[in-house]
Amino acid sequence: xxxxxxxxSLEMKISRFLRWGVLAAGAVMLVGWVGSLIRIHxxxxxxxxxxxxxxxxxxxxxxxxxxxxxxxWPILLSYLGLVVLIALPMTRVFLTMVLFFKQKExxxxxxxxxxxxxxxLSMGLGLEI
Amino acid sequence: xxxxxxxxxxxxxxxxxxxLGLGGGIIIVPVLTLIxxxxxxxxxxxxxxxxxxxxxxxxxxxLKDHLTNLRLAVLLEVGTVxxxxxxxxxxxxxxxxFLFLLxxxxxxxxxxxxxxxxxxxxxxxxxxxxxxxxxxxxxxxxRSGAVIxxxxxxxxxxxxxxxxAGMLSALLGIGSGIFKVTAMDGAMKLPMKVSSATSNFMIxxxxxxxxxxYLFRGQVKPEIACPMALxxxxxxxxxxxxMPHLPSGLVRKIFVVVLLVVATQMIVKGIQG
Numbered sequence: 001x002x003x004x005x006x007x008x009s010l011e012m013k014i015s016r017f018l019r020w021g022v023l024a025a026g027a028v029m030l031v032g033w034v035g036s037l038i039r040i041h042x043x044x045x046x047x048x049x050x051x052x053x054x055x056x057x058x059x060x061x062x063x064x065x066x067x068x069x070x071x072x073w074p075i076l077l078s079y080l081g082l083v084v085l086i087a088l089p090m091t092r093v094f095l096t097m098v099l100f101f102k103q104k105e106x107x108x109x110x111x112x113x114x115x116x117x118x119x120x121l122s123m124g125l126g127l128e129i
Numbered sequence: 130x131x132x133x134x135x136x137x138x139x140x141x142x143x144x145x146x147x148x149l150g151l152g153g154g155i156i157i158v159p160v161l162t163l164i165x166x167x168x169x170x171x172x173x174x175x176x177x178x179x180x181x182x183x184x185x186x187x188x189x190x191x192l193k194d195h196l197t198n199l200r201l202a203v204l205l206e207v208g209t210v211x212x213x214x215x216x217x218x219x220x221x222x223x224x225x226x227f228l229f230l231l232x233x234x235x236x237x238x239x240x241x242x243x244x245x246x247x248x249x250x251x252x253x254x255x256x257x258x259x260x261x262x263x264x265x266x267x268x269x270x271x272r273s274g275a276v277i278x279x280x281x282x283x284x285x286x287x288x289x290x291x292x293x294a295g296m297l298s299a300l301l302g303i304g305s306g307i308f309k310v311t312a313m314d315g316a317m318k319l320p321m322k323v324s325s326a327t328s329n330f331m332i333x334x335x336x337x338x339x340x341x342x343y344l345f346r347g348q349v350k351p352e353i354a355c356p357m358a359l360x361x362x363x364x365x366x367x368x369x370x371x372m373p374h375l376p377s378g379l380v381r382k383i384f385v386v387v388l389l390v391v392a393t394q395m396i397v398k399g400i401q402g
Contacts, residue, residue, distance in 0.1 A: 007199060008192060008195070008199065011192055011199055012192050012193065015192055018185045018186070019185070019186050021185065022182055022185045022186040022362065023186075025182070026182070026358070026359055026362055029351075029355040029358065029359060030355075030359055032351065032355060033351070033352075033355040033356055033359065036351070036352060036355075037132055047131050047165075048131055048132060048352060049131055049135075049161075049165045049166075049167050049352070049353065050166075052167045052168055052171045052350060052352075052353065053166050053167065053168060054168060055168040055170045055171065055225070057346070057347060058347040059345075059346065059347045060344060060345045060346065060347050061345075062347070063347055075351060078351030078352075078354075078355050079351055081351075081355065082178060082344055082349060082351060082354060082355070083344070085178065085181055085182055085185070085358070086178075086181065086337055086340055086341045086344060088181070088185045088333075089181060089184075089185055089333045089334045089336075089337040090337060090341075092185075092333075092334070093203075093206070093334060096199075096203060100203075107261070107262060108200060108203060108204070108262060111203055111204055111207060112203050114207055115203065115206045115207055115210055115334065118207070118210040118211060118214060118338065119210060119334070119337060119338055119341065121214065122210070122213065122214045122217060122338040122339065122341055122342045123341045123342060123345055125214065125217065125218065125342050126217070126341060126342030126343060126344065126345030126346045127345045127346075
């Protein structure tokens with residue numbers, strides 16, 4: 001098997017894993033969303049999106065903390081699904097980097113590690129600690 | 130009722146997106162903002178989550194046909210992700226009215242590009258960076274079965290174009306595949322099928338950079354993003370299976386008219402502030 005074919009075959013395995021990851025994240029989000037719906041519609045039939053008509057900043061960690069304190073498991077599950085989803089492409093870049101290293105493709109491994117670093121940097125910028 | 134409406138629109142968006150080769154965000158962002166009156170910044174962040182979901186789920190399909198240039202994708206992701214970070218940072222200080230205007234102009238450009246025929250100009254000469262990183266490749270022609278070899282030109286120009294595509298992706302909540310493909314076809318002289326497959330493969334990583342940043346900033350609201358992502362995943366799954374049996378040319382022409390109407394509404398809303 002040629003190096004390129006081997007790389008493609010391994011990348012295929014990673015991509016299939018990602019497909020399952022998307023399904024898992026989707027399942028968690030579905031449970032969270034249905035849970036939220038039950039809470040929202042229990043006794044109120046207005047527009048649940050009306051609160052999003054104006055933008056106001058509410059950092060992720062604070063939102064998680066509030067949901068945790070309020071025992072709002074649907075919101076926590078929804079956030080978990082979203083975090084898993086975001087982690088999937090990052091995992092792909094990480095595994096691609098490992099593959100390039102194993103194949104002694106140092107330059108491309110370095111390039112993949114730069115992409116991974118930039119992804120982590122973007123998350124850090126979002127956290128604004 | 131509103132939630133069901135959002136799911137149905139997302140299913141439709143994912144369905145149409147997979148038939149036309151576009152991300153669902155192009156449909157969902159206008160629906161969220163113009164019909165449900167959700168702030169465009171929430172709509173953009175939710176749309177990026179859908180882009181991540183659909184592209185991660187479809188990555189295996191893109192690789193299976195041997196059209197994706199994996200080595201080139203990794204290199205170009207440096208450009209798209211850097212652009213996405215810039216877009217995220219710019220987005221912090223940009224007014225909502227400007228985003229409406231920019232989205233409207235993007236829809237107009239998309240409509241024009243959908244009508245334009247893509248020209249293929251394959252090169253046999255590698256750019257020095259392409260030579261060093263062995264970015265050239267080959268793919269099997271599905272009609273003749275012959276192996277078609279191609280080289281990669283103008284790598285730095287391609288990287289710069291990817292930077293701007295990434296920036297637009299973060300600012301507007303789109304995959305910006307149209308711009309990536311145009312740069313790969315035009316500047317880098319890749320075969321159209323390779324450009325499309327490689328662009329689709331990269332979209333998830335590009336969107337992750339800004340989607341992750343928006344999530345941690347608190348701009349991704351699960352009440353919007355979750356039903357939207359679920360609807361788009363379902364819709365694109367159905368669309369991919371029905372696509373071979375649909376007259377995509379006719380759908381494309383109808384969609385161009387819809388795009389022009391929506392673009393006008395977005396621009397008007399942007400001007401009105």
